[in-house]
Amino acid sequence: MAPLFTSALANWGDAPALLFPDRDPITYRELADRVSRKSSTFGPGKMLVAVEAAQSEHAVIGYLAALQAGHAVVMIPPDDRAQGAIIDEAFAPDISVCQRSGRWEMTGSLRGPGEAGIPPHPDLALLLMTSGSTGRAKAVRLSHQNLDGNAASIAQYLGLTPSDRSCMVLPLHYCYGLSVLNSHICAGASLYFPKIPISDPRFCERLELAGCTNFSGVPYSYELLESIDFRNKLPASLRFMTVAGGRLSPDIICRYNRLMRENGGAFFAMYGQTEATARLAYVPPDQLDGNEDRIGIAIPGGALTLEDEEGRSILSPWQPGELVYRGPNVMMGYASARRDLAHGRELDCLKTGDLAELDDQGLFRICGRLKRISKIAGLRISHDAMEEALEKHGIRAAVVGDDKAIHAYCAGPAEELAVNRILAAASRLTLLQVGATSRAKLPRLSSGKIDYGRLTAQFTAKNRESDNRQETVQEVFAQLFYPARVGPRDSFLSLGGDSLRFVQLSIALERILGEAPPNWEKLSVSELARRVKRTETAPKLEASLLIRALAILFVVVQHETLWPIPGGSAAMVLLVGFGLARFQWQAVTEFDIVRLFRSALPIVIPYYLIVAGYVVAWGEVPWASVVMAGNFGFADPERRTMLPYLYWFIEAYCQMLLLFAGFFALPPVRKMAAWSPFSAGLVLLGVALLARLIIPDLWQIGNRQIFTLPWMLYLAAIGFLAAFADTTAKRRLLMAAGTAVFCFFAFYESVWIGTRVKYLLQIPVLALLLFLPRLSVPRAVKALVLPVSTAGFHIYLFHRFMPELLLLPFSGKIPAPVFSMLSIVGGVVLGVIAWWTQKQVLSFLSKHRDLPLGRRLLHFAGTDSHRRFLPNGFAWRR
Known part of the structure; x- marks a missing residue:
């Protein structure tokens, strides 16, 4: 079995399919021929084919050829040896299509799966590593039906036609990038590979010369577009723009929505997951104005619902629950080893792990991520909500945390104490439970998403160092009473302490001094600092x-x-x-x-x-x-x-x-x-x-x-x-x-x-x-x-x-x-x-x-x- 769009390539004749700078376009007729010839070189039996996901015609042809031959494909990030090693060890691909010394080669067994190779399930078409999966293998298993269904659905709601041309800036090992490829090929549209980063000054010029009618990017792509003043250089040919792969600031969505409408185009804010092949929701452009923080409605052929923790449906507006998706693009299941590839379909719905609510217009809105939550002092603190709170103050940050504290890593210069104050106000925590660090830039995955895994590891390591360091009385007073300047003669009462600070300082002083002394709220910071930590001989009771x-x-x-x-x-x-x-x-x-x-x-x-x-x-x-x-x-x-x-x-x-x-x-x-x-x-x-x-x-x-x-x-x-x-x-x-x-x-x-x-x-x-x-x-x-x-x-x-x-x-x-x-x-x-x-x-x-x-x-x-x-x-x- 093979996805339908791979067998219909020749139907589009001499229409351009793939375009690269400074060379003639590759037509659909030529693409169909090269894919067919490549497909015939694969051996018999169902195999797993690893394709290096470079932005190259060879990667696209290798991908389409393996699918056309009925094999399963795993996309390997280019220039990422660590991820390649993880994929090799866990899934043992039978064939590899990759570059070696600048030449594209196909290596491995051409006579079917090796002796140790377990044949993939007949329905399996694509294996994609989940976002941020590092150190251990975790991949999404997608079927031919998943690819066909999602490609057709996306082409439908975007209104793709053979005259459309996308600017391909997304990596092909990323589900969003592959979905752009699949949906355009499904509609007979073309794809332009600019071969330069968005931040390159020549990017806008190449986009215009190529006659691109649409642009698809992740939130980071739009940050780069802002850096090159893209809105003032908008190509006249651009018919629509899309964003997915993470949350884009409502302010930026509003700007681009207004820009596209003023130029007779449309802006699509979309939401998706690898587990749903790519995309599963979008906001209809005519409803986007005023709803920039929504993910919208399900894509054609799919359905979205909300469920509480007991799995009961939530029907009332504005009542949060876990977002659940049903549709033909829901994955077969996960895989962490070669043996998992033999499994058939294991899911009939996708529990996204996102908290969402339905507004009174029938549009869904994401409230937070179930796993991106800290439970501190009885409060559930959404890391996404904290990022939104900082964003309202013009601060771009990635927030991580545990059940003791949260921490914001800020992109670019930021006053860390000011960030802490915003976090404390938004979370109802104290300054002892929040933190901030300024960085030149945030670490990102190859997909352009923020690498929260790396930041979490850094946060954990920092906490471990903190635990080994003795806090001082001056520090805890300064944290809790910011922005007031705390001097050695100040006391809890003179600084206007309240009951919230009383509890936090009591705990901190007992940690530092071994026991909060009698009437400590009346003692100055210097008097408290002179107290020596001692073992409590008898418990104290108020x-x-x-x-x-x-x-x-x-x-x-x-x-x-x-x-x-x-x-x-x-x-x-x-x-x-x-x-x-x-x-x-x-x-x-x-x-x-x-x-x-x-x-x-x-x-x-x-x-x-x-x-x-x-x-x-x-x-x-x-x-x-x-x-x-x-x-x-x-x-x-x-x-x-x-x-x-x-x-x-x-x-x-x-x-x-x-x-x-x-x-x-x-x-x-x-x-x-x-x-x-x-x-x-x-x-x-x-x-x-x-x-x-x-x-x-x-x-x-x-x-x-x-x-x-x-x-x-x-x-x-x-x-x-x-x-x-x-x-x-x-x-x-x-x-x-x-x-x-x-x-x-x-x-x-x-x-x-x-x-x-x-x-x-x-x-x-x-x-x-x-x-x-x-x-x-x-x-x-x-x-x-x-x-x-x-x-x-x-x-x-x-x-x-x-x-x-x-x-x-x-x-x-x-x-x-x-x-x-x-x-x-x-x-x-x-x-x-x-x-x-x-x-x-x-x-x-x-x-x-x-x-x-x-x-x-x-x-x-x-x-x-x-x-x-x-x-x-x-x-x-x-």
Whole structure:
């Protein structure tokens, strides 16, 4: 069997087929004759013929002759001995058509496959090495039907006729170059081989003299065209131009599309893969304007679909999935050894490995490459998207990376720190996780594509060297606070550090110093640099984490036993203010409601799941809880208009987020906060205390006033001030004021002993935050505290499910102390399990970001706490 276009050469008669500078054209009649004579020299049986893919008539004739004789062809890059050796070792070609000492020769067995040669499958026509395959063999097996189908399809949508002539600048061992050859021969069109590079000043002149009607190139070809001012030297004969073989900048596509339309021509932006013989999609020229970043529609005879990770079809527009192609040009399969050539067709579709989405015009758009993705801190970073982000700033770069960092290799001069800043902004990573290197030019494969394999190897080697080099404190500060100039006297606080930088610097300092020292955010760079790396004798634990764990345990125990230890919820409110100041200060001062409530999603989601559970159980919707206003006193659980009072804290927490942001959105307060956050916090505390003393008397809702913001806001204000008490004087002032306030309320409203316990317990809580923020604890204690602290909100939400639902059948059947103990321990365990389950769900969603829901939910995984924090005061920094 042979491709149809090889047996129809003579049909085009004396029409020119191949043209070379300074010699007569080779007509189709002459080409048919020479191919026929060459074909007859091959021996019997199916063989593998290696053809040196030079831009020469001998290479074209050898290729067509081997196909016409029914053999399989493997194209060998010219002047690439390494690739030739790989092909020889893996596939053992029976015959070679190549140049030796300037002469073209055919060597090997002319009597059929050698003794060790396994005959290729009858359908096999062409073997092409995949892009960038170096060091090991990996080839695409293409059939006669693949070649015929793709050639005919391309000729159809390009509208090729015998009067067309292509300028052949693409290498013939590259599938795109061969497809240009095949499609033109299929249509009886001609091909001109200029024999000089595009960058040669004579290129435009030769193109014009040859009467070329079309030009096909890869993105790098267009970069070279720009370098010779091609758009101002456009040959009048040029009818259309095409690009494939990689992503061309939308700006350049727009320029050439406009240029061709203005000159009565057309520009075809195309997409293809070797595995689909060459091309599988294109943008119709009349739809290209405004759609320069699309790959378009399937070529005639083919079909494109999108599939999710489970293989289900995606039909909705703008929903990303893997691009899947079906058509007659889908390869037979891969081959890595001679024995693989005997296999028949193994695929009925091509999973491209590209992420794409379908727009509302029916055009496909590539979003990224599945394998060109780094997963860093829960984020999926597309290397292609990073290249696009740099391109928008006029920087041509190739981005590579792993699951720790990404790196941009820039073509030409580029300010590396500026590149890092762009990468960090586009990826939502920090400057510690991005890097850049300027190079005179990027390494490329013989096809003109960027050699990502070589760059990845260089990146890996560079990382290995980095791992062996000790970073300095100055370096990590400079990276994270760029473009600010960091001096030895600067500190985290003086530089305006935020929670994202706090986490990153904590990790870096522990790596450099062995342990981040107490209050390191207040120490200067030089003071930190003088610290000697030492082995940690006892693990350190932040006091806020211990407070949180004890507070939630107090809540669980008090709810079950009614013992007079109700100070847990008050401590949790205090920690809310502490966390808002420490990690959400920027969002608060900018009145960034979206960012604030995005940070609350980890508790809002399970809260609404509980609301949904009550809706199902009651058959009614507790609207007050749905709108988070149940603590306002107008609803009642007995009327099923709100959830049980237990959940007041979640409502109050969300209301506090809004109130803090609203307060600091006031211009005078914002101005004061910019001058001194501690002073602004004192104003907030004064307002909150007035509200605590006055509003409950004006707003008569009985005992339910303890669930309202006026009753508790001053606690959050004190926590807020604790985060900004950065001097001894401020800490002493706040400790004195806090002690006075707590003692006042402990005795002013002392209706029972629990009230005194509640307020007096806040005194040691505040003292720990101010004067002992980090504690040395046994490892066993830290191991117990961390999960309880981390799951604090979830324990609060779910702990009553244990006695009131799961253990209810055993009520009265087991001793009361045992029942209470099981309720307390089981409630804590249930909350930890709920937190762990939510964590796993979010981890799953982070791996399925292509789904819109996953994409939305992942926003809260990218909060300022950098996915290491639960929201605000309830954060656990691992």
